[in-house]
Amino acid sequence: MRRLGDTAKAGSTRAENLMTTPAVTIHPDATLPQAARLMADRHIKRLPVVDADGTLKGIISRADLLKVFLRTDEELATEIRRTVVDRLFPLSHEAVKVTVAQGIATLTGQVRDGNLIPLAERLARSVEGIVDVHCRLDAPPKA
Structure with missing residues (x-):
């Protein structure tokens, strides 16, 4: 039952039906801990990075965040x-x-x-x- 929304999205044919709305984004000058906290709080796996004009600069994934913290x-x-x-x-x-x-x-x-x-x-x-x-x-x- 907890994943019912995900199951409904699986049959989508348009990107808009798969995306979180409103879009959760972060600015390029944010720290990695800020990005990690936002992703955890909002339960999202990928976080678009946008500049002040809203132009997409990149995407941070959970795997990207983990790689940084794997060093001793x-x-x-x-x-x-x-x-x-x-x-x-x-x-x-x-x-x-x-x-x-x-x-x-x-x-x-x-x-x-x-x-x-x-x-x-x-x-x-x-x-x-x-x-x-x-x-x-x-x-x-x-x-």
């Missing part, structure tokens, strides 16, 4: 160290500790250039599979 915390920490810490802080990268637990990255330690700390946080946050970032980097005061 160790793999995520290694990527943050390699692509963020080593590149932004070549002189002080050894003083930075990167840990990841359940997709939440924590950066701790002291770096030479405090102006790069916000960038480090943004770049770490952009690593696919990272859910959140706790940035606890510090820099010595400027003389």
Whole structure:
């Protein structure tokens, strides 16, 4: 009985009869966790990504979301160290500790250039599979 609506849709010959209405969409600047939450809340398997004009930019599927989270915390920490810490802080990268637990990255330690700390946080946050970032980097005061 719960799938009666799906069974009725199976005999459809037009796309409009198969689609959820109104269409559930998301904007390109939304985060993956936001997309996952929307899909779960609305019980949908695919989510169209549309720009401000309503132009279709792509579609996110459940499988797409899962692929991002299949990497281990160790793999995520290694990527943050390699692509963020080593590149932004070549002189002080050894003083930075990167840990990841359940997709939440924590950066701790002291770096030479405090102006790069916000960038480090943004770049770490952009690593696919990272859910959140706790940035606890510090820099010595400027003389």
